[in-house]
Amino acid sequence: MPAFPNKYRSYIKKVQQSDDHFGFDVRALARLEPILKFLHDDWWRVKSEGFERLPEDGPALIIGNASGIIPWVALMLIYELMSDRKKCRRVNIVTNMDAIENESIHRALAELGFVSWSSDNIKRLLSKGELLAIFPEYPEAAGKSWSMKNRVSEFDWTKILPAIEANAKLFPLATLGCDEAPVTLFNAESLSKALKLSAFPVSPFFPWLPFPLNLASLPISWTMHLLPVIEYQPGKKRQDIEECAERQALYAEGEIQAELNRQLRLRHRLL
Numbered sequence: 001m002p003a004f005p006n007k008y009r010s011y012i013k014k015v016q017q018s019d020d021h022f023g024f025d026v027r028a029l030a031r032l033e034p035i036l037k038f039l040h041d042d043w044w045r046v047k048s049e050g051f052e053r054l055p056e057d058g059p060a061l062i063i064g065n066a067s068g069i070i071p072w073v074a075l076m077l078i079y080e081l082m083s084d085r086k087k088c089r090r091v092n093i094v095t096n097m098d099a100i101e102n103e104s105i106h107r108a109l110a111e112l113g114f115v116s117w118s119s120d121n122i123k124r125l126l127s128k129g130e131l132l133a134i135f136p137e138y139p140e141a142a143g144k145s146w147s148m149k150n151r152v153s154e155f156d157w158t159k160i161l162p163a164i165e166a167n168a169k170l171f172p173l174a175t176l177g178c179d180e181a182p183v184t185l186f187n188a189e190s191l192s193k194a195l196k197l198s199a200f201p202v203s204p205f206f207p208w209l210p211f212p213l214n215l216a217s218l219p220i221s222w223t224m225h226l227l228p229v230i231e232y233q234p235g236k237k238r239q240d241i242e243e244c245a246e247r248q249a250l251y252a253e254g255e256i257q258a259e260l261n262r263q264l265r266l267r268h269r270l271l
Contacts, residue, residue, distance in 0.1 A: 004030040028111035050226035058128040064173035078216040122162035149179035157249035174259035177222030
């Protein structure tokens with residue numbers, strides 16, 4: 001904790017210029033930093049590519065794939081951007097915070113930079129030049145089984161619609177490894193419905209082992225590749241804007257899947 005201000009001086013300067021309306025607290029991130037660093041550098045050995053494409057400032061939206069009910073990809077993205085000495089940025093993770101009924105978990109995520117999805121929230125942040133990230137696969141994707149690993153589920157285009165309306169820059173983010181690290185055997189749909197959860201993934205560790213052992217995952221290396229910005233013209237009519245959002249969601253989904261396939265082919269050649 002005492003070393004955090006010296007190590008992340010540039011990041012803290014960025015934070016001081018950002019919007020903390022939604023409860024972000026850099027002290028919470030400082031407390032979690034040793035765990036994030038261990039997971040990023042040692043456990044999953046995350047390799048990043050393409051992050052130099054991000055503008056140093058100004059509004060932008062990262063659109064990525066993810067897996068599981070714990071937002072590991074989002075947390076790795078937060079750490080990746082805060083530890084980039086050349087181009088560090090604070091990222092707001094836009095997600096369905098309203099589904100989190102536990103107040104302690106809700107507050108903890110908000111302090112780390114998670115923001116509840118709404119058109120108003122997204123437009124507010126983009127209007128202030130903030131960087132956002134969203135993982136718009138439908139909720140069922142949280143319970144991907146092992147047989148569905150590395151397959152991108154359908155993107156919900158309505159989640160990126162506010163960014164299209166704001167004419168923000170869109171960057172697809174392809175993350176390989178996030179589907180393979182948590183060993184999900186199957187999704188217990190009946191339990192997820194009874195508990196009002198988006199998914200209830202059952203693994204060799206969860207729910208059998210006590211916390212935090214039940215969150216265990218395999219030490220599989222990850223690759224996070226930020227792809228080139230998506231070029232688009234939203235139009236002026238409402239129908240044109242919505243159709244544009246549908247096209248860009250489908251395009252981002254396809255580009256991410258293509259990059260995952262490319263990375264898998266490269267991995268197989270190396271093996």
